[in-house]
Amino acid sequence: MAYPISQAADITAFKAECVPVGDDQLPMIEQTNEIVHKMNSLLPTPVLRHCKAMLSDTSRLPGIDGSAKMSKSLGNTLHLSASEETIHRAVSAMYTDPKHLKVSDPGKIEGNVVFTYLDAFHPDKAKVAAMKAHYQAGGLGDRVCKNELEACLQELIAPMRERRAMYMQDKGELMAMLKRGTERAQGVTQGTLRGR
Template sequence: QEEDKYEMFVFLADQQALTDHAKDPQTIVESIGNVALDYLAVGLDPSKSTIFIQSQIPELAELSMYYMNLVSLARLERNPTVKTEIAQKGFGESIPTGFLVYPIAQAADITAFKANYVPVGTDQKPMIEQTREIVRSFNNAYNCDVLVEPEGIYPENERAGRLPGLDGNAKMSKSLNNGIYLADDADTLRKKVMSMYTDPDHIRVEDPGKIEGNMVFHYLDVFGRPEDAQDIADMKEHYQRGGLGDVKTKRYLLEILERELGPIRERRIEFAKDMGEVYNMLQKGSEKAREVAGQT
């Protein structure tokens, strides 16, 4: 955004949210404003980035329909990201059709804007590859070069590529109730950090502890700055040899997180004072996004 080299499009995926919340639309409606506040609080600037609502761009649904004819059901079922999420959500044999085909909708979200680059977590690599397949199939089928093959941009810090939940399971997700949210106040953040999964065998302070699978150290690796590296390394070594309690490591993580999230929280509070302006921003962004998608 700040390099002024790229035109950025960022959206709120309200239609995709319906794939597993179809019977709870009010939650999705309320989430639109909250996600918009999150975007603004972390630094997205509507004067430099187009922020829009997915459901306000009917061209995306139209593209999805075209793409469905180019992707087999077997190919969708092989998508490892989809398979993992189906298991996590416990759908069993009752998988909503919309959920199974959402990789196709994601391809439409990307290609409608002829995106060259898509910032994603490492768990989304299969989605990017499936989008690239759809682009090739479409361009070959219709002997054209209308669609652009996107490239994924992945976090340099591999530990940040797929952030686990506070409980150590899967990834951080609101639907799994295992996440830290930008709207969390300081007390809520403290309670969540103090409840984080560590090493279940590290019962006494003097016991040697394990680093791998310990969410406190995973989060320290993700959120620690370069100047924190030596302190984190020393803490890991101390924890592994014994003599360092979980409470102390969690308090240190809390300091790190509060340093990063505190300013974001304050900006979010300020933006929330004028929700009318926030929704006005979304309307303008959606109008621009629809114009661009319509050209595709």
């Protein structure tokens, strides 16, 4: 019972107006707004803000094995700190259309994890649309699609992995950054609690 209150506190403490969530979190946003409404009705002047859910076109990524849930315990995740080799292995193992046996066969993009990830991360949406049409018509193999996705993910993840490695080399500076962030967050939340 306390968990929804904790989530609402995390959102309202920072006066969030838009909250990026997956579609499975919409009830949590609705409940947060109910809590905000009730709390504001008990105060002389409203202090807390209502928020809206911000959904992306891909509001939930499936596991790389095609299961609906991505989970570390299931081993079907792709971490932002993943090495080039780990990314290669993960993309190579990604679930595609099991009935797309030959390159010439028409393929299904619904439920095809490679296309779900291309939709989410590839910067050239026109290229992805053309690949989808080609795949559905036949003549485009899974390996070509996976190579395109791997190149996209390698380019996206490499700078994050490098920054993470850099910060991990200086744990003192990392802790100082966390401390500064905590102090800044405490200032914002104290202002919210004081009605500012």
